[in-house]
Amino acid sequence: MKLIVGNKNYSSWSLRGWLAAKQSGLSFEELTVNLYGEEWQAAKSESGDIMPSGKVPILWDDEVVVWDSLAILDYLADKVGRDRFWPKDDVARGLARSMVAEMHSSYMPLRKFCPMNMRKRFEGVQFPPEVEADIVRILTLWAEARARFGGGGPFLFGxxxxxxxxxxxxxxxxxxxxxxVPGFAATYMQSVWEHEWMQGWLAAAEDEQWVMEQYDQAPVA
Incomplete structure (x- = not known):
C-alpha cells in the first residue's frame, strides 16, 4: 500500500489517514507532499483518475484508490477487521461511530479559527462564542465516552x-x-500526545521546512 499525506505540521486530515494506516497494522509506503507547492498542483492537474479528489490523504492498494480519511479508515477496517478500530460492544461502537461522524462533518468554527499547527504555541487566545461552543461540545463527548466506556485504558473507549x-x-x-480543559481531558490529551505514533508524526512535522505564514499567526476573534 501507498499513502500520500500533506504537510505534517498543518494537515489534520492527513494525520487522521496516517494514524488509521498505522492502526491497521499493515505495512505501507508513505509519501509526503507540500499541499501548497507547485509540484503538488502540477501532480493534481496531470493525475487524471488517480487523484480524483485532488486532496490528501490518498491510499493506494494495488488498483484500489481510496481518498478521504474516514473512507480510508473504513477500507482498512474491512481488510483487518473492525475490532481493531471500533469497540466490540454494540452500545460503545454506536457512540464511537457517531463521534467520528460528527468530527468528520462538524466543528467548522473551530477548524477555521484554530487551524492545526503542531509546532506553534499561542497564549491568551480569545475564542469567539461559536468556537467556544465547539470546544464545549467536544469536551462533553469526551467526558461521556471516558465515563461510560473508558475503563479499559487511557483513551476514549479504553x-x-x-x-x-x-x-x-x-x-x-x-x-x-x-x-x-478539565482534568480528565488533560489526562486524555496527554495520552494521545505521548502516543508513539503521535510523537513520530510530531518529530516529522518539526523537521519540515515548509512554512505557511497565514497559519503561523495568533488568531484574533
Missing amino acids: TFGAADVFYAPVVSRFITYGVT
Whole structure:
C-alpha cells in the first residue's frame, strides 16, 4: 500500500489517514507532499483518475484508490477487521461511530479559527462564542465516552481506536491554542500526545521546512 499525506505540521486530515494506516497494522509506503507547492498542483492537474479528489490523504492498494480519511479508515477496517478500530460492544461502537461522524462533518468554527499547527504555541487566545461552543461540545463527548466506556485504558473507549484517530488533531489544536480543559481531558490529551505514533508524526512535522505564514499567526476573534 501507498499513502500520500500533506504537510505534517498543518494537515489534520492527513494525520487522521496516517494514524488509521498505522492502526491497521499493515505495512505501507508513505509519501509526503507540500499541499501548497507547485509540484503538488502540477501532480493534481496531470493525475487524471488517480487523484480524483485532488486532496490528501490518498491510499493506494494495488488498483484500489481510496481518498478521504474516514473512507480510508473504513477500507482498512474491512481488510483487518473492525475490532481493531471500533469497540466490540454494540452500545460503545454506536457512540464511537457517531463521534467520528460528527468530527468528520462538524466543528467548522473551530477548524477555521484554530487551524492545526503542531509546532506553534499561542497564549491568551480569545475564542469567539461559536468556537467556544465547539470546544464545549467536544469536551462533553469526551467526558461521556471516558465515563461510560473508558475503563479499559487511557483513551476514549479504553484502547486506542477510530475515535482517537479522529480526535487526535483536536488534541493538537487544544494544545497549540492553549484551550483550558478539565482534568480528565488533560489526562486524555496527554495520552494521545505521548502516543508513539503521535510523537513520530510530531518529530516529522518539526523537521519540515515548509512554512505557511497565514497559519503561523495568533488568531484574533
